[in-house]
Amino acid sequence: MIINHPILGPRDAQEFTYLGDAALIDRPDWQADNAAEGFHDYLYLRDNPAGEHRELWFHEQGDRSWLVLTRNTVTHDILNVELARDVARARGRSK
Amino acid sequence: MRYSGLKVIKEALTGHKGWKPTWHNPEPKAKYDVVIIGGGGHGLATAYYLAKNHGITNIAVVEKGWIGGGNVGRNTTIVRSNYLLDGNGPFYELSLKLWEGLEQDFNYNAMVSQRGILNLVHSDAQRDAARRRGNAMILNGSDAELLDVSGVRAMYPFLNFDNARFPIKGGLLHRRGGTVRHDAVAWGYARGADMLGVDIIQNCEVTGFRIENGTCLGVETSKGFIGAGKVASCVAGSSSRVMEKAGMRLPIESHVLQAFVSEGLKPVLDGVITFGAGHFYCSQSDKGGLVFGGDIDGYNSYAQRGNLPVVEDVVEGGMALIPALGRVRVLRSWGGVMDMSMDGSPFIDKTHIDGLYFNGGWCYGGFKATPASGWCYAHLLATGQPHDVATAFRLDRFRQGGMIDEKGQGAQPNLH
């Protein structure tokens, strides 16, 4: 698989480490009433879809940026690549 | 279908025209006591033991493709009982004991071959870990021997003992481990279940569940609705896709694992060798092909095929360990979809929906579990209670803090 890095251009997937579902960006509120339940679901449950999947890749052998790929898990086609920073900001996760 | 030596000779002389199908191909009935989803090794074994051990024979195994087309026909056929943790050890030991008597039990040649498995060690730390694991195995009734370098050399003199990065310092030998002919396991269980009255329904995909007031009444399929007293899901890599139709999210990710087989060679490797540090393991099939593999590709996949970086990694591991492999040609490679769980251990449990049961999360090691998985799942379905050796395989174990994390990796499926 070739990952079209938003800054560096096309890079071999071998340079990256895979973390998992990009929903991991949405860390639950630890002060919420249902925090225990929220963290259980966050840590241990996955949608695991067959088809489009938004997921976190780390450019470990490269510029060490985190990316959010939209990838089809049935065909391995990569449909979109974003910087995880931009995605997290858009969701109000960081400043 | 029954076999005999006489029949083999007669068929050989008459052009093999008299063989009959090994199991029937019935149309589904309106209702069964138990509907098992998935005709892989685990689904078929469950049906067989439900009928044989518990006398429940009004059963259908509903398979979307053909029997043995899933992971049961794609794996590298290794069976072993070399687990460390209490939640796992007794379960896999029961499984190995069942393998030892399986062919007599279902009267079918599954080519069970206890040729021994050797896990190589390369450092003092790994030797300590191997010693600890070996002791845990012995405490759980399995067998283990710690070999020093000369012990390994006596078994496999052709290994590269002086690799600069991973010199071989010894190994943990599990003599009762070995290989079993994977297709024959599916066929043997299918034949055994069929003879006990189980309906094996192929080319029939489960597309949904009929759930009313918290009770599962049956399954919607490509051949119409099939009613069921109990529905038992057993679909390995498709677990999330199937259980999603019952509104469940699982502690599972699907990943692809690749395997390879070489051209046929004269006998060179009479056991199984694992080179964990180099992501490579290998055995030789009775046809002479070297059967080998390595790690999962590492990203979510339902593709049943992997990518080249892992091919390269596996082959490099093989070359590092057995330089003589260099001129061997690879005949085939393929991939299968693994139900990787959050702690690397499986589930055999009820769900929160009455009458709906779940079996899955077998990762890359569910073939060896086939007999015990069927045995314990049948026990749960028939009695409503988990079998003694499978009490830890609960779906809610993460909530309870009861993880069974053999590798100590945490909730990261691609590292198990």
Ligand SMILES: Cc1cc2nc3c(=O)[nH]c(=O)nc-3n(C[C@H](O)[C@H](O)[C@H](O)COP(=O)(O)OP(=O)(O)OC[C@H]3O[C@@H](n4cnc5c(N)ncnc54)[C@H](O)[C@@H]3O)c2cc1C
């Ligand atoms: C390359 C590779 C190497 C492996 N090596 C080993 C090994 O050496 N040792 C070991 O112990 N394990 C190994 N494994 C793991 C082992 O193969 C699996 O854990 C095990 O086979 C899973 O159980 P099963 O046989 O029931 O699965 P499967 O054979 O996959 O059965 C599941 C069945 O469910 C069916 N299904 C799915 N969805 C539906 C639906 N909606 N309706 C109806 N049916 C459906 C599928 O078609 C399939 O036939 C390996 C796996 C792979 C891919």
